[in-house]
Amino acid sequence: MDNFSFYNPTRIIFGAGSVPRAGKEAKKIGGKALLVYGKNSIKTNGVYAQLTESLKKNGVEWLEHPGVKPNPALSHVREGVKKAKENGCGFIIAAGGGSVIDESKAIAAGANYEGDVWDFFCGKARISSALPLITVLTIPATGSEMNSGFVVTNEETKQKYSSGSPFSFPKVSILDPETTYSLPKEQTAYGASDAVCHLIEAYFSTKDSDNLVTDNFVHGIVKSVMKSTERIMKDPRDYNARAAMMWSATLALNGLQSLGYKKAEFTNHAIEHSLSAIYDMPHGLGLAVIMPAYFRHYVKKNGPERLYGFGREIFGITQSDPLKGAEETVKALENWLKGLGLKIKLSENGVPEKDFADIAANAMGLVNLWGMTITEKEVLEILKLAK
């Protein structure tokens, strides 16, 4: 087990009927809010009404910044920063999924900075303060509601880059599983794929498996995501399954999932970000395509033992030959993803083989920025395994 630090001060308010608690939390912070959201979903699912009602009740003023895209765009972030600065907003309320929260974190940092907010993504500047942030989560997937990272896409340069800081943890995050009843099935599937991928990135970054605590933590939360999404697909109004999925997705990337591993390389994410940046592919779908290919490549490179061990724990696979056990694990993962209705090949998702070299070249931008060890050749191999 490697040395680590852990710090996560986000307060979680979890459960049915908790959205109206936003007003009181906002009042505690004080000042005018910038309310950030996406398109219409928070208006049709009742979140907007509950939230603004609670703000009014608590005498909290707010200004709106709607229109966040699934892969939040830098231009829209810049608009939000401008609004927050010009109107003296003292804090941000994010109501939506991971994209809305990520854009809100970027605005929160940008509003306290004189330069251009993209400086925080390309390594030109470090975040040294940010406006307080309250989130009301409606899509369990990215874990952004309880961590300090965020991702924004620069449309001009086709770069989907990340940033983060200790100042970027949400102050309070409100998670009401009932807000997810109305999620389209594919959104639930994307979220599940994303959460599982968060859990496996650090776990498979190291061949050292002598980390009983985090290994067991990862196994438990992966199983919880898989079991709960299977139940949701059968009955979208299964409250306990919605709740388990929502809390699992948060725990999947709140820091606990990587503690004590020597490395935490986000290989699947680095490759997927290129698919999102170039094809505007939904993040969870891109990961569902990359993960099985990544695992097949992993086995070639590192041997089958760790993946087979994972398969034993997650899928109950038993095989005398570890190589067969590892391959069965990948197949079981593929079957789970397909069971969620996802198309798990690049060709099925409109990404032609002739583009692979460009995708790999694009991915290397992030690989280098994040200081990862995978080579362009290996990225290409993974893409080919996913064709």
Next chain:
Amino acid sequence: MDNFSFYNPTRIIFGAGSVPRAGKEAKKIGGKALLVYGKNSIKTNGVYAQLTESLKKNGVEWLEHPGVKPNPALSHVREGVKKAKENGCGFIIAAGGGSVIDESKAIAAGANYEGDVWDFFCGKARISSALPLITVLTIPATGSEMNSGFVVTNEETKQKYSSGSPFSFPKVSILDPETTYSLPKEQTAYGASDAVCHLIEAYFSTKDSDNLVTDNFVHGIVKSVMKSTERIMKDPRDYNARAAMMWSATLALNGLQSLGYKKAEFTNHAIEHSLSAIYDMPHGLGLAVIMPAYFRHYVKKNGPERLYGFGREIFGITQSDPLKGAEETVKALENWLKGLGLKIKLSENGVPEKDFADIAANAMGLVNLWGMTITEKEVLEILKLAK
């Protein structure tokens, strides 16, 4: 899954060689420290030298308050409060196990209060502020290094009572697994018993098992505690096992273990506190005696299903008859405890049956204070099952 709130702002610094980081953390807080510890163990295992060296290096002044007992005594807490007040200490450093940290939390709260610190334990007053606290943990067991609760024994009234507040989270906790190399075997065993008990209290407070996330979390950390202590008993210098045990014991009571359960009744703890208060029995040993009896009583009252499910996950027990499965689970737990060298019957630990009525009466003080549902008759039944 029930609604919940979660908040845990303690910063963890974990790993070999991390004790000297205390000085820098202390300097950040500023002012004079009250250094609280027990007897000689931190002097013989090198923690005292590393810690005070780092304080000197960072120009941090301190005053010492040694002599904390395994079940920290109210009189000694009062002395500490007096010292902190009279010498204008601005923060506390706790170096030791759960008792040292608990006493330090009590002093931290008492130092900012005009009345008697026992007011916080008997329900007479609420903690509204506390001095900042840095902990250097040397015995993995109580989880106090990452939660807001603490326990003190009033020697005059024989009451082992608890208190807590959002102001009582340690600011920083330093966990160096190497400091546990020199722990006597029985201390390791007590810690393991305590950690497992923390994990099962809320889990078995409810018959509702439809909480995939926390159930899986509990299973994973229980397995980690059991596996790592088995390894430690074979090889006390197995670093990864020491590390897994240390981090597991922290996670066993940092709040995550009870999220979403309808109730979190600390039945085993309420009964054990009476054993500690009356016989000065080590806490983990008392729990090792009570737990198997508690489970047998649990099955009579609630049926075997949940306990058998736990046994399937933890010990791999398979039985067509759930009742047999549940009994096998208790036996497997007993075997694990005995394997750690613990005597798991009251009679073996010098507690005669003629005292049972007095113990049960004493336990009801805590049962009522904590608002728990177990009756005095049931406590007596559990004691008889443990005789």
